[in-house]
Amino acid sequence: MLIKILGSAAGGGFPQWNCNCRNCRSLRDGTFKGKPRTQTQVAICQDNRAWFLLNASPDLRTQIEATPVLHPRNHGRNSPIGGVLLTSGDIDQIAGLLSLRELQPFPIYCTPSIRRILQEDNSMFAMLNRVPGQVSWTDISCDGSFCLQGDRGVGIDCRVFSLGSRFPAYVSPDRSLALKQEDALLGVIASSSADRHMAYMPAVPDVDDSLLEQLEETDLLLFDGTFWSDDELIRVQGSGSTAGEMGHIPVSGAEGSLRKLAGLRRPRKVFVHINNTNPMLDETGTEYAQVRAAGWEVAEDGWSLDL
Numbered sequence: 001m002l003i004k005i006l007g008s009a010a011g012g013g014f015p016q017w018n019c020n021c022r023n024c025r026s027l028r029d030g031t032f033k034g035k036p037r038t039q040t041q042v043a044i045c046q047d048n049r050a051w052f053l054l055n056a057s058p059d060l061r062t063q064i065e066a067t068p069v070l071h072p073r074n075h076g077r078n079s080p081i082g083g084v085l086l087t088s089g090d091i092d093q094i095a096g097l098l099s100l101r102e103l104q105p106f107p108i109y110c111t112p113s114i115r116r117i118l119q120e121d122n123s124m125f126a127m128l129n130r131v132p133g134q135v136s137w138t139d140i141s142c143d144g145s146f147c148l149q150g151d152r153g154v155g156i157d158c159r160v161f162s163l164g165s166r167f168p169a170y171v172s173p174d175r176s177l178a179l180k181q182e183d184a185l186l187g188v189i190a191s192s193s194a195d196r197h198m199a200y201m202p203a204v205p206d207v208d209d210s211l212l213e214q215l216e217e218t219d220l221l222l223f224d225g226t227f228w229s230d231d232e233l234i235r236v237q238g239s240g241s242t243a244g245e246m247g248h249i250p251v252s253g254a255e256g257s258l259r260k261l262a263g264l265r266r267p268r269k270v271f272v273h274i275n276n277t278n279p280m281l282d283e284t285g286t287e288y289a290q291v292r293a294a295g296w297e298v299a300e301d302g303w304s305l306d307l
C-alpha cells in the first residue's frame, strides 16, 4: 500500500493567514528552520490505479496538482481518485469536497451522522449530487469493517472505531443531540495486501488502554500532533480553548501522547495535523529534538510511505 502525505498541518495551515506567532512570523521572514505545510491530507493506494483520499482538506486542489499520480491519466475528464473516506465533519477535513464538485463520480464513505450534517444541513454539498451518477454516499458504522472499493481496482480493507463524541462547532447543540454521538470522530486502520496496517487519526481526544491495544497491532501510525502543550493557543492568542477542549491530546506533558504512546514498539510513529503554533515544527528546537529522540517523526508535505 502506498501512502502519500499531501498535507501535514492542522486547520489554517502553516503559516496561517491571520497568525503572526513566532513560527508563522519567522517562516514568512525566511528565518524559520522548518517547512511550510498545507492542511492535513493523506491519500492511499493498493494497486497503483485507484487512490483513496482520507478526508478532503481545504487545500485539496493544490495538493492534487502537486502530486502527479493523482492527475487524470486518460483523455478528457477522469481521475485516479477512487473515493473519499471522512473521519469527521471538521471543516479542515471536509471543505475539500467542494473542490471535487466537477461532476466526477466517486464514493464518499462516512458515518450516517456526518452524511446527514453535510447533506441535510449544508446545502452547498448538494453540488456533489447535481447530476445522476455523480457522488455516491456510503454509510459506514462507527465501529466496524468495510472495503474502500470504488468502481475499479483493488479495494483497501479498513476498520474504523469511534474516538469521540464531539461534533464540529458549526453543528448546533440541538442538532448534535439528535445525532449518534459515536459517529462524530473516527480512527481508521487500513490494511495492505501484505497484511500490514496503518492507523490514521489526525484528531485524538485521549488515549485509553483499548486504543493502545489496537495501535500495538499496527505498522504505521499517523497520529494527532496538533498541539505541543494543552494551553498552547491560549498562550499565543491570550485567550481561547485548551487542546483538550478542542479534542486534541497534546504531544507533551504527563497526559501527552509522547508519554502515553511511549510503550508502543511496533509501529513507525509519525505526527500529522500539526498546528502552526506547535514548537516542534522548528527543526532546531528542543521540542523537535525531544520528539525525534522518542522515536517519532514529524510529517512533511510530499512524503511517500510504503506498507
Ligand SMILES: [Zn+2]
Residues within 6 Å of the ligand: 015, 016, 019, 020, 021, 022, 023, 024, 025, 276, 277
Ligand atoms: Zn502561527
